[in-house]
Amino acid sequence: MTNEAEHAIEVKALTKRYGDFLAVNDVSFNVRTGGVFAFLGPNGAGKTTTVEIIETIRTPTSGKVSVLGMDVTKRKRDIVPRIGVLPQGFSSFDRLTVRETIQYYSRLFGCRNTNIDGLIELANLTDKSMDQFKNLSGGLKQRLGIAIALVNDPEVVFLDEPTTGLDPRARREVWKVLLGLKKNGKTVFLTTHYMEEAELLADTVAIISKGKIVAMGSPDELIERNANYLILTLKTVDETPLEIVQTMGFKPVHDNHENIMVRVEHTDDVRKILNAIKEVGASSLSLDVRKPNLEEVFLKLTGEALREGPAEGVPE
Numbered sequence: 001m002t003n004e005a006e007h008a009i010e011v012k013a014l015t016k017r018y019g020d021f022l023a024v025n026d027v028s029f030n031v032r033t034g035g036v037f038a039f040l041g042p043n044g045a046g047k048t049t050t051v052e053i054i055e056t057i058r059t060p061t062s063g064k065v066s067v068l069g070m071d072v073t074k075r076k077r078d079i080v081p082r083i084g085v086l087p088q089g090f091s092s093f094d095r096l097t098v099r100e101t102i103q104y105y106s107r108l109f110g111c112r113n114t115n116i117d118g119l120i121e122l123a124n125l126t127d128k129s130m131d132q133f134k135n136l137s138g139g140l141k142q143r144l145g146i147a148i149a150l151v152n153d154p155e156v157v158f159l160d161e162p163t164t165g166l167d168p169r170a171r172r173e174v175w176k177v178l179l180g181l182k183k184n185g186k187t188v189f190l191t192t193h194y195m196e197e198a199e200l201l202a203d204t205v206a207i208i209s210k211g212k213i214v215a216m217g218s219p220d221e222l223i224e225r226n227a228n229y230l231i232l233t234l235k236t237v238d239e240t241p242l243e244i245v246q247t248m249g250f251k252p253v254h255d256n257h258e259n260i261m262v263r264v265e266h267t268d269d270v271r272k273i274l275n276a277i278k279e280v281g282a283s284s285l286s287l288d289v290r291k292p293n294l295e296e297v298f299l300k301l302t303g304e305a306l307r308e309g310p311a312e313g314v315p316e
Contacts, residue, residue, distance in 0.1 A: 006030075006032065006033060007030040007031060007032055007033060008031050008032070008033040008034075008067065008068060008155065008156050008187040009030065009031035009037075009054060009065075009066070009067055009156065009187070009189065010030050010031075010064075010065070010066045011027060011028055011029050011030070011050070011054065011063070011064075011065050012028050012064045012065075013026050013027075013028055013062070013063040013064070014026070014027040014028065014050065014053065014060055014062075014063035014064075014065055015027075015060065015061045015062045015063050016046070016049050016050075016053065016058070016060055016061050017061045022211055023046050023211055024046040024049050024050050024053075024060075024211050025046070025211035025212045026063070026212065027046070027050060027063075027208070027211070027212065027213050028063075028213070029206050029213060029216055031156075031187060031189060032187075032203065032204065033187055034182070034185050034186070034187055035182070035187060035188070035203040035204060036178070036182050036188040036190060036201050036202045036203050036204075037187075037188065037189050037190065037202065037203070037204050037205075037206070038191075038192060038197075038198040038201065038202035038204070038205045038206070039051065039189065039190065039191045039206050040191070040192065040195075040198060040205060040206070040207045040298060041207060041209060041302075042209065042302055045208045045209050045210060045211065045302075046208055046210075046211040046212075047191060047208050048191075050208065051158065051160070051189070051191060053065055053072065054072065054158075054189070055083065055085060055158055056072045056076040056079055056080060059073055060072075060073070067079050067083065067156060068082055068155060068156065081152060082152075082154055082155050082156065083154045083155070083156045083157070083158065084149035084150050084151075084152060084154035084156070084157045084158070085149055085157075085158045085160075086142075086145045086148075086149040086157070086158065086159045086160060086162055087160055088160040088161045088164065090141065090142065090144075090145035090148075091141075092133045092141075092144070092145075092148075093133060094132065094133055094134035095132055095133070095134065096132065096133055097129065097130050097131060097132055097133070098120065098125050098128050098129045098130070098131055098133070098136070098144055099116060099120065099129045099130065101133055101144060101148065102114070102116050102119055102120065102144075102147055102148060102151060105148045105151050106151045109151055109152055111151050111152045111153075113153075114152075114153075115153075119147040119150055119151065122147065122150070122177065122180055122181075122184070123143040123144060123146055123147040123177055124143060124173065124176065124177060125140065125143055125144060125147065128140055137170065138165055138166050138170060139163075139166050139167070139169075139170025139174060140170075142162055142163065142170075142174050143173065143174060145162070146159065146162065146174070146177055146178075146181075150181075150186075154186070155186070155187060156187045156188075156189065157181060157186050157187070157188050157189070158189045159178070159188060159189070159190050159191070160191050161191060161192060161193060162174055162178070162190070162192070163175075163192070163194060163197060164193060171194070171197070175197065175200060175201060178190070178201055179201065182201075188201075190202065195293060195294040195295035195298065196293075198219065198294060199219045199293065199294050202218075202219060203218060204216065204217065204218060205217065205218070205219055205222060205294070207222075207297075207298060207301055207302065209301065209302040209303075214301045214302065215297070215301050219294050222294060222297050223291065223292060223294060223297055226297045226300055226301060227291070227292035227296055227297050227300065229263055229264065229265050229292065230263075230264050230266075230267065230269075230270065230289055230290070230291060231261055231262070231263055231264075231290055231291075231292060232261070232262045232264055232269075232270050232273065232287065232288075232289050233259050233260070233261050233287065233288040233289075233290075234259060234260040234261075234262070234277075234286075234287050235259050235286045235287070236259075236260060236282075240277070240280065240282040241260060241277050241282055242260050244273070244276050244277055244280065244282065245260065245262055245273060248272070248273065248276060250262050250263070250264070250269075250273070251263070267289075270289055274287070
């Protein structure tokens with residue numbers, strides 16, 4: 001298999017400066033053809049600049065970026081017709097229906113053979129095709145935006161925060177559409193503030209912090225490499241279990257629901273804690289033992305949350 005067929009996007013030693021400010025610092029990664037690539041980073045990390053260079057919107061200071069085997073600085077006219085972009089905060093004309101909106105953008109982009117019905121079906125909008133844009137919910141608007149990003153039947157689709165501001169149900173409906181893109185062989189470049197979204201959808205996750213890639217791999221690989229521990233959560237009626245855990249040398253914390261969370265290295269530690277609580281006649285109403293998730297990996301690697309508002313407390 002050739003390198004071009006294997007990778008839809010190649011980024012090598014990419015650097016971008018704005019005067020004295022180094023926004024992107026020697027970044028390299030590849031995006032496999034037909035996969036979902038999630039790009040995560042806190043505000044100001046260089047994420048947007050990197051994506052806009054790949055989309056041919058900005059030019060790099062140094063390094064090389066190619067999309068579908070073409071250099072973004074030399075072949076923009078060839079690249080643009082073969083990619084689709086859903087910008088953050090997508091909006092359209094209030095009084096156009098779903099079908100009219102897709103037809104409008106198809107004509108605007110000079111697409112003669114757009115499968116309007118196919119896009120409506122892919123976005124799960126068949127029963128909303130005659131509804132005006134202004135009457136659509138936030139989730140339906142985002143699904144329509146994805147359909148519009150596909151009017152030119154692109155090989156690579158860039159989706160910038162496609163589920164921001166949506167309720168959990170609407171977010172999952174959008175996820176179904178994104179999984180449909182993957183099933184249809186599209187390469188999806190996803191930026192998101194939702195770790196659950198990245199864990200569920202992405203084949204590969206890259207985390208950027210302060211202009212540099214700090215980790216990359218599948219969600220499971222990132223968790224295994226960077227968070228090789230367990231989290232014990234206890235729901236209790238008093239502070240006795242907390243005191244016992246502290247006496248044993250662990251550093252428990254309370255989460256947002258006042259449960260006690262304890263970071264342990266081995267399953268034997270869980271057994272020791274539970275036995276110690278039982279020996280003094282105390283008990284817990286419930287307990288849970290789980291591996292860390294991608295959000296906890298992100299916090300460890302970048303030192304900050306990906307989105308506003310604290311995640312549940314994680315013991316160090």
